[in-house]
Amino acid sequence: FLTTQIEGNNAIDDLITEISRFFPRECIIPESQYNTDSDLIERIKNEIDVTFTPLPDYYFDVEYARETLIEHFNVNSLEGFGCENLPLAISSAGAIVLYLMDTQKTKLSNIRTLRTYFNRKYMMLDSTTIRNLELIQNFRDGSTRGTLLEVLDKTVTSMGSRLLKKWILRPLQNINEINLRLDAVDELTKKTIMRRALRDCIDKIYDLARIISRLNLGRLNPKDVIALKDSLKQVPLIASTIKDAESELLRELRSKLDGLPHLVELIEKAIVPEPPPTIQEGGIIKDGYNEELDELRAISKQGKQWIANYEKEQKQLTKINSLKVKYNQVIGYYIEVTKSNLSNIPKDYIRKQSLSNSERFITTKLKEYEDKVLGAQEKINNLEYEIFVDLRKRLAKEVARIMDTSHILSMIDAITSLAEVAHKYNYCKPKIVTSDELLIEQGRHPVVERLNRNERFVPNDTLMDLDNNQLLIITGPNMAGKSTYIRQVALIVLMAHMGSFVPADKAVIPLVDRIFTRVGASDNLVMGQSTFMVEMKETARILKYATPKSLVILDEIGRGTSTFDGLSIAWAVAEYLIDSPLRRCKTLFATHYHELTQLAELKRGVKNYNVAVREWNDKIIFLRKIVEGGSSRSYGIQVARLAGLPEEVIKRAREILKDLESGELQGFSINKNKKDFSQLSLFESLESNLVKEINSIDISTLTPLEALNKLYELQNKLKNNN
Template identity: 50%
Template sequence: MSDHDASPLMRQYREIKRGYPQAILFFRVGDFYEMFYQDAQEASRLLSIALTSRDKNSPEPVPLCGVPYHAATGYIAKLLKAGRTVALCEQVEDPKLAKGLVRREVVRLYTPGTLVETEFLSPVESNFLAAVSVGTTAKHQPVIGLAMLEVSTGEFVVTEFQGDQASSQVLDELAGLEPREILFSPLPDRENQSWLDQIRNARLCERSAASFDQQRAARLLQDQFHVHSLDAFGCQGLTAGIGAAGAVLDYFRETQPTAPLDHIRRPRVRRTTDAMHLDSVTIRNLELLKPMGALEEGPGAKPATLLSVLDRTVTAMGSRLLRQWLVRPLIHCDAIRARLDAVGELKDCMQARVALRSALRDVQDISRLSGRIVLGVAGPREILALKQSLATFPEIAAQLQSLSSPLLVEARSSWDDGRDLYELIEQAIQADAPLSVREGGVIREGYHAEVDELRKAAKEGKHWIAALEAKERERTGIESLKVRYNQVFGYYIEITKANLARVPADFIRKQTLVNAERFMTPELKGLEERVTGAEVKLLALEQDLFAQLRIRLAEQANRLQEMAGKLSLIDVLAGLAETAALNQYTKPVIDESGAIDLRGGRHPVVERLSEDMAFVPNDTQLNLESHRLLILTGPNMAGKSTYLRQVALIVLLAQIGSFVPAAEARIGIVDRIFTRVGASDNLASGHSTFMVEMVETATILHSATVRSLILLDEIGRGTSTYDGLSIAWAVAEYIHDRRHLGARTLFATHYHEMTQLEQQREGIRNYRVDVREVDGDVVFLRKIVAGGADRSYGIHVARLAGLPESVIGRARDVLAQLEQPEATTIQQTKPAQHTTPPLPQPHAIVEEVRQIDLFSMTPLDALNRLAELQRKVSPTAKQPGS
């Protein structure tokens, strides 16, 4: 059907739809949002609602489906979850006043990264919209700008990465922030954006290159924040970062054309030197936010993550802040110590801590509330939630008064009790106000004289209506006579068919029903005009006054956001203090030394999961000298991986400013934590387990510094034994060597041959997980002791895993034969009718050659070593100089 053939309504629909081809258009028609054509077909399928058609008698009926306007939020949520976007098209003029077709406009584009509705958002997770801008520096180095806007709170962050590692650093940043939507501008060189293929769980939105233009972006930002230069924000030298920030702002304006942008805070520039950079592999391997394996068991159980153990915040704002701390630990001693001092004081001052946490429980999500107030979408109940929060401010300030740690003193020194805002809401809004201002009954009595008068008129009018009903019953003798109301006819008198003979002559018939008829009288008409006129005026006045109140509160959004930040900080610090008190954590010593010295360290998550059995604590001694690289051996299932992770988690906890699960802890600042723990195939990229292992190991070797902490677990196990041992050996030497890294490293391995490194390299130490054999069974003691393991106990582990006894018995026989030096084949079992293929034994000389470090030997040393090997093979061989 052409536009010329369509009705005016459908021509209007098509014109609006052209501007939003990728979105499902919710087109307001009366009390419904209607969808047409392909939108209707897709929405009916995704929403499980009936698909019908418009103009059914037409040769080409238009597919149609619709949802009630008051229930639209739930349907929009379903479409967003299905990965779609929704354009909300409203009637922007009163149908009663419209001349011809009602004017309609798209007032909102719902996308995953631009949501402000509480129904769509997780209270404890941020909802970032991100933009990524790719370019090159003046020296032709890659540069990637990243901007992130949390639309619901107005938080705005800009950062930039340069050099060959820029793309991996952006991926790591995105892994920690978990944005819901990412804007990007494709480049002709696909290599520069291959990282896009690795993005998961976010909507990728391609934008034009003009959206990322730096000069255009700078003008947008200057206009938005009313400044002549962006240098005041610390943006000097940023190019791609400014382009990304402009793209975010441009997209927000486009998706919410009617929304004010006043709640967006000035961009905060985040430098790579501000905090520890955790890569996505480490965030995953340490299970900071999400578990790697199975999720929680049973309804209501929490996943086994560091966040779940640590999070004792009582506000949504505090929980979101704690998540940010976990993925961005601090790297400056003074800032860490300030947090630790505050946590320590709150831990020791139980009375203040309990009082603070009790008051904070009544604090609502002020950060998001203020955003919704500025955007003009906050309802009466949300304004009351703000009032409830403001009521707690004096008590929180009083408790802070008794505390002396600098971070808490700073929070108290610029405290804003918001008393004026509390009183404004108290005077204006009814304590039992409804959810929506459209329901009326929002404005408190005494706040506005005209509201009081109209409310009195409406209330008295209802009494007049009730009195009229009683009078007409008496006059007609019809006991079932009722005065009723609906939006179509207004007030009317309803009389059943059985009583129609008694209807007076002055009753005017309005409508005939199956069992009754409806009438009007001049007196009722007069009352209706007085009553409904007052009600309509009252509702309109209340809506107007509420909008004015919201504007007054919006003008104070900066104050509210400032206090939201303080309350979030107090909540996190008090929550960490509570965790420290309940879980018996201790205050770590933080310094610039290279030491990581832990006494009685525990894994913060595992110890909570195994409360029915005592967790075995362990010591750790790492430094940049004598204990630079610790080689940890021991059987599988003995606890090596748990030990590695617990050391990393203790360091991370200390550097976010938390107390740690240890009897004593001294932490020399770590600039980065790297983990190569566990392995799995990456089917999406076509990489095998071994390739994933090697890629992650290569990243560590290229990115770590002497100040890093490296955890390596079973390097080389994804390939043959000799190849794996060779790679593991070479990696250990590279990390240990100060000319390359010299970083503090825990290296767990099942290659017992690597324990020889302790004698060959200063700074390498052997440790093992202690085991005991009792009556042929192995008992894992979970204790880390000095020395290397001489056995893997693999058969014992296999037995614990439940392999059949016949398999276990045969494995023991094969092992016994392999352990005989002269064995070259395995004897077959009886009565088997086949032979086992020969299993060659590694020759001692071959193994010795493999382990020679040729690159650290002089030519003379090499000749002498070769002669020594020759003598071992042939004792009568001629020696040098003979």
């Protein structure tokens, strides 16, 4: 049970980011805020699919919430929970406890402590970044297929899988905590026998978190109890497996493992190995556990033998070999005789039911013994129920210890999963540093390399810092691998911060406080936002909140508007991220605007890279290799051919491109002899004053951005003139 308080100038955005990381199904909110703060609610709903439940304002009253928490946890103050001086944290935690009490109609015995955390303990990942990097859901259908979670999740328990998902969404910021995880993963990666033995043991453990939940709600059934026992029996084996562990985290986890042997012994004495799923069926409690139950069972067992003897006796008496003594819930015990033998029945047989081929009878003696047998069986069922409920209460007293063990087992499962992945996919241990240099040698995209098994993934190097390699401009044709490369860097940085090995030969990763992504183009029709508006809002968030410790991934800024507008904005954004002392951060900028490569000549810290391609027989081959320098051309027509455009369209596109390139060299005049083209001369209809204005411009005094703006202004005048 966690609580926090978010403060500062960016509180609202940080709040939305924090909510997005938990993916809640329901949010509670004061009625007054629900009725007046619709903008905030819509912003949150736009990020995640969540239901808002308005509650009376008194639920959130700080003093009322404080009293609720103090009473629930049976403490004198909240100081021990670390939230005594955090009124908003107290208000929200108290409101949740009160709401759960009202809705669950039961004691919240599973909520035994409160932990205060601060969001700065973790790398900030907003919902846009979580979505763009496809961390836990893919773009296509929202499943885990093709996500980082799918690649890293080799856990063998549900609770381990859930914890690993949390680790992905909450990468650490404390270098010591990161290294503790990395060292544990490193040891299990190298010690294959230990890792496999651990996985074999953990694989026999059930979902203890779900078992605890059912125990707290009083819904634990006999099969759950056996699952708990079988799980706890694995704990000593796990402790023994890692008894020689060298890493600090594994040693710490081993010291905290609690197998609760007294509970294992209790369950083994009380419950049969394969009980029925429900309490009402009986047959749950072992012989020898309860003396009274044993006596009743003896009576019941003797009764069944008496029935067998009675059937044998009646067969001999009536000479009817097909006679049967049976039982159903309507009649009870009865004697069934086929109609062909009705002439042989004694006079003391009392008819109870006629069927098509037989008759059913009872006798006074049979009914008397039935009362005795069924009475014993009813007492057995009632007593078994009482014994099981008492056992359940005894287990509930140990919930806190079971929960602690459950969490430790989840951690061991998650760490073992990361080690399994590192070993299987040849990952390396990253070095986390406090300096600003980011170095990746032969880095690979963790997801793409797993999806495309038939094609060898081409690894790439990355060098970034806040000096000479601060903003890397990546150019190259579509489909060449620009987007894969920049996402790959972001994922490697994130994986390192969660304590995972990374897909590379070597990785030196600086502490990063936040990963921002501006990727792709999509309309938000629900919010009435165009592709360009979505793009600009995401970019604005980056320019507002990035710090020198952030990593920014920009994939095609300005695509949603006209060429000159888009180029101008892309250029200005790049300049801002270079020049602003507060926002100067490591940035990967993939773009189709080749003009941006000029920034490398104008600004220190900008480096140009492109994705190498080769031309062969009028076709292009993507080499997927990132090399220094800007791309010389876009290869758009070749990519169009790869995409399957008809050959006649490709041929015509080449003719048009040739004319355009020729026209550009001759003052933008296109050859009027080409069919289907009217003459397009740039200066043909210009007024003389516009020509004079162009001649008067001193290009050498203009910055690239000023030149672009001037060109845009002249273009508008030209359009108006025409």
